[in-house]
Amino acid sequence: MASVSSQPQFRYTQPPSKVLHLRNLPWECTEEELIELGKPFGKVVNTKCNVGANRNQAFIEFADLNQAIAMISYYASSSEPAQVRGKTVYLQYSNRQEIVNNKTTADVAGNVLLVTIEGQDARLVSIDVLHLVFSAFGFVHKITTFEKTAGFQALVQFSDAETATSAKSALDGRIIPRYLLSENISPCTLRITYSAHTDLSVKFQSHRSRDYTNPYLPVAPSAIDGSGQFSLGLDGKKLEPESNVLLASIENMQYAVTLDVLHMVFSAFGPVQKIAMFDKNGGLQALIQYPDIQTAVLAKDTLEGHCIYDGGFCKLHLSYSRHTDLSIKVNNDRSRDYTIPNPAMVNPQPSTLGQQPVQAMGGPAAHQYNGTPYAPGLQPPTMPPQPSDGWTSTVPAVAQQSMPVQMSNHHPYIPPSSMPQTNPGMMRMPGQGGVPPAAAGGAMPPYRSNQM
């Protein structure tokens, strides 16, 4: 019954069309190259490249049929085949009369990215992890997440299309760095296109959506627990508004925790601007101010629950402060403003200590993204690659990264008499088995540039 009425798919000759079908193009051939190729024969009014499963086919549409005929005729009799980048390109009339929908929204650069998280455990990737990943390229305004047939997706809003583009080109097709995810989560690949959105609508801060431009946006009722505290999202992350200022409380303080100790510990993640220590509820607390939220987030996530000294001594508990800029009246042993050079201080810890990482992160280098998104100071340098490495061996590693000179002069942060023996238990990641050695050592760029 099946009448074989369809035309043979490949005929030796096609009826003329002002649209030409090109094949055997080099990988990721550009629109510009197609225009170059067709220009000698007439006006190219439209193109479509990267067509087909291998993305090596394309279409060129001329303004006039005669121009298409001229091109076909020329190469039909030419001894030199049509070429792009030295590769022979095969031409024929297309079986359509015009190129339709040359550009999809996914091709038009915009400030909002549509991110599809692929992988078995894609749904377990928290909005905070996404925020951290995308913040490497610039300020992330808003994120919304949702489930579609395509799977777990997110819209990530940047200030402008340029920033979005830098994030897209660096992250598309890459996996989320393993050390940002729990170790039992299987690899998650990011697929990124542009979204047609320009401004996302976020009504509440929740485990599904965030507006980082408005930290005081109400938290979704569903995300608040009975105690009135910020509750947990599906990922178990707190929905407490992030801040560039951390509140540290120190539990079981058997050893003196000085300003210098705190400065050393927290400088591992970026420049510490100010520290203020005070007593509260019979314990020691401190406010630590970073220049930006993302540094504070990383410091908090990395240090929370860890002990400054081995044996469970001086255990850190971190939360975000509501402060954004501490007011340091006087530099003394309890409070210090590291942004103000103070010649009177014996140990001012010049601000060069932390500024290098910040420049590396905030400057143009961040857009390059040829390595880790977290500048030197933002890697988890305090995390020993192996549990057998302790505080004493870790600190010099930090020093080498950020302050090669200063560290050789004084070690104010190690109380010699109180410094416990180096021990396997110190400063390792609780419950996560620590940062993978490659990540901790900085040897493994989470994303590698694929530009060649």
Next chain:
DNA sequence: AGCACA
């Protein structure tokens, strides 16, 4: 090296 799915 053989026709586009937004």
